[in-house]
Amino acid sequence: MEAAQHTVLVVDDEIDVVDLVCFNLEKAGLTTLKAYNGTDGLTLAQHNRPSAIVIDLMLPGMNGFQVFDALKQDSRTKDIPVIMVTAKAEVSDRIAGLKAGVDDYLTKPFSPKELVLRVQALLKWLPETSITATSESGPFFLDRNTLRCYLNGELINLTSTEFKLLALLIEQSGNVVTRETLFDKVWGKGGATSRTLDTHLMRLREKLGDDAQAIQNVRGNGYRLRPG
Numbered sequence: 001m002e003a004a005q006h007t008v009l010v011v012d013d014e015i016d017v018v019d020l021v022c023f024n025l026e027k028a029g030l031t032t033l034k035a036y037n038g039t040d041g042l043t044l045a046q047h048n049r050p051s052a053i054v055i056d057l058m059l060p061g062m063n064g065f066q067v068f069d070a071l072k073q074d075s076r077t078k079d080i081p082v083i084m085v086t087a088k089a090e091v092s093d094r095i096a097g098l099k100a101g102v103d104d105y106l107t108k109p110f111s112p113k114e115l116v117l118r119v120q121a122l123l124k125w126l127p128e129t130s131i132t133a134t135s136e137s138g139p140f141f142l143d144r145n146t147l148r149c150y151l152n153g154e155l156i157n158l159t160s161t162e163f164k165l166l167a168l169l170i171e172q173s174g175n176v177v178t179r180e181t182l183f184d185k186v187w188g189k190g191g192a193t194s195r196t197l198d199t200h201l202m203r204l205r206e207k208l209g210d211d212a213q214a215i216q217n218v219r220g221n222g223y224r225l226r227p228g
Contacts, residue, residue: 006051006123007031011041011067012085013059017108021054024112025119038062042070045077052122054115057086065100072101079147081122081160085110098199101159104187105196121188122160137173137225139211140166151211161186162204169215169225178222 008030012018015036022032033050035041038059045053053071057064064084071077081103098105104118135142141150147163149156158166164186169177183192201223205212214226 007033007048008119009033009035009041009045009048009050009053009055011035011038011053011059011064012056013037014056017056020112021115024116028116028120030119030123038064038067042067045071045080046074049076050080052081052083052119054083054085054119057084068100068102078157079160083115083118083122085115095195095199098196099203101162101203103159103161104192117188121186124188135167135170137170137227138214140170140214142167142170151208156207158204158207159200161200162207165200165204169223173225174227176218176222176224181222 008025010018010021010025010032011034012021013036018034018036022034025032033044033048035044038055039061041053041055041059042062044050055064055067059067062070064086068082068084071080071082083104083106084102085106085108087108103122106115106118134144139152141153142148142163143150144167147158147160149158149163149166165182168182168185179194179197182197186192187196201215205215208215216224216226218224
């Protein structure tokens with residue numbers, strides 16, 4: 001799957017920001033869709049099912065979190081990765097976004113080049129999912145084409161980032177996966193902080209319940225999935 005086949009929806013009430021972001025995404029070979037409020041952004045996402053969504057938090061009508069919640073409740077859009085963009089720079093706001101399940105978080109002002117790299121890091125996973133359709137370890141079964149995870153035969157609702165983290169651990173089952181490897185493979189170089197990784201792993205473990213103990217913390221190195 002070539003990058004040009006990917007479509008990115010950009011939602012922001014600042015027209016200049018939308019135009020700048022879309023210009024840089026298109027220079028990188030991506031197709032773009034534009035929306036200037038949350039309601040229109042949600043409608044475009046439902047009708048077009050883009051490969052990724054870049055959405056501002058502070059939007060008229062439906063704000064970014066409300067749109068994100070609606071996306072996750074819709075079977076057509078729940079697996080689309082989302083990057084939240086906001087002028088709020090407080091750590092608490094960033095953590096709130098990551099805890100809500102947002103795949104990445106970027107504060108204004110930001111470098112358009114950095115945003116493109118973060119989008120590409122999310123999209124980079126999509127071609128890989130078609131190479132090996134499924135993987136399995138112990139109670140875990142992953143369908144890479146649909147980004148679905150089954151735990152003891154039951155579907156677990158993971159975000160695309162949580163899915164990618166678990167998939168990388170399953171691929172290296174029994175071996176240590178360094179934090180640097182997780183950063184690079186999931187977000188791209190420089191695309192995430194330690195707090196970002198810790199927050200996503202915490203949410204992943206919460207969803208796995210008693211089976212979360214299979215993900216072992218190797219102090220000072222990384223993480224290892226205990227073989228089933």
